[in-house]
Amino acid sequence: MMDSGADYLHLDVMDGHFVPNLTFGHPLVKCLRPKVPRAFFDLHMMVAEPEKWVTDMADAGADQYTFHIEATDNPLALARKIREAGMKAGIGLKPGTPVEEVLPVVEAVDMVLVMTVEPGFGGQAFMADMMAKVEFLRRSFPHLDIEVDGGVGPATIDACAKAGANMIVSGSAVVKANDPRAVISQLRNSVVKEL
Ligand SMILES: O=C(CO)[C@@H](O)[C@H](O)COP(=O)(O)O
Numbered sequence: 001m002m003d004s005g006a007d008y009l010h011l012d013v014m015d016g017h018f019v020p021n022l023t024f025g026h027p028l029v030k031c032l033r034p035k036v037p038r039a040f041f042d043l044h045m046m047v048a049e050p051e052k053w054v055t056d057m058a059d060a061g062a063d064q065y066t067f068h069i070e071a072t073d074n075p076l077a078l079a080r081k082i083r084e085a086g087m088k089a090g091i092g093l094k095p096g097t098p099v100e101e102v103l104p105v106v107e108a109v110d111m112v113l114v115m116t117v118e119p120g121f122g123g124q125a126f127m128a129d130m131m132a133k134v135e136f137l138r139r140s141f142p143h144l145d146i147e148v149d150g151g152v153g154p155a156t157i158d159a160c161a162k163a164g165a166n167m168i169v170s171g172s173a174v175v176k177a178n179d180p181r182a183v184i185s186q187l188r189n190s191v192v193k194e195l
């Protein structure tokens with residue numbers, strides 16, 4: 001993916017509790033780090049108790065640690081802990097969570113992740129109604145990193161870019177493409193046009 005022009009790698013960590021699927025944890029991130037030494041690792045932590053893995057993920061070489069607001073009682077303390085560990089902090093919202101819930105935390109994080117599918121699985125259909133959340137965040141915070149994740153590809157990127165997203169996660173649309181480089185380039189061009 002990096003050789004095909006990706007700006008960063010989005011790593012989906014799932015624990016079988018917060019979401020009904022299981023992927024990997026910090027040992028795999030640690031293994032991957034020396035194979036792609038310059039890649040920015042964006043950790044999407046779909047886990048219960050996201051506080052638990054901050055130090056291990058920082059030690060494994062993660063650059064950004066995105067937890068879900070639904071998974072913690074104290075997002076401010078967690079954001080602080082992530083930054084103190086030397087990583088950027090991201091906060092994610094499931095589709096059913098109102099965007100206003102992140103307002104008390106926005107100033108303490110580097111990025112807000114607006115999920116455009118229910119977290120847990122790749123290959124699901126893009127939820128266009130989530131663009132209202134992105135528009136609201138972009139209007140309120142012109143310099144915030146806003147990430148969209150789930151069902152994003154050539155058919156849905158323009159809606160994301162127009163709404164104001166600037167960090168794009170694309171799984172199936174890139175890895176299943178005959179020409180991943182062309183798809184990544186198309187996604188980037190759509191975002192750059194709106195900046
Ligand atoms: O976090 C998630 C799903 O929980 C995402 O990162 C997806 O895995 C992206 O895959 P596509 O929807 O683009 O196939």
Ligand SMILES: [Fe+2]
Nearest residue numbers: 010012044149
């Ligand atoms: Fe993700």
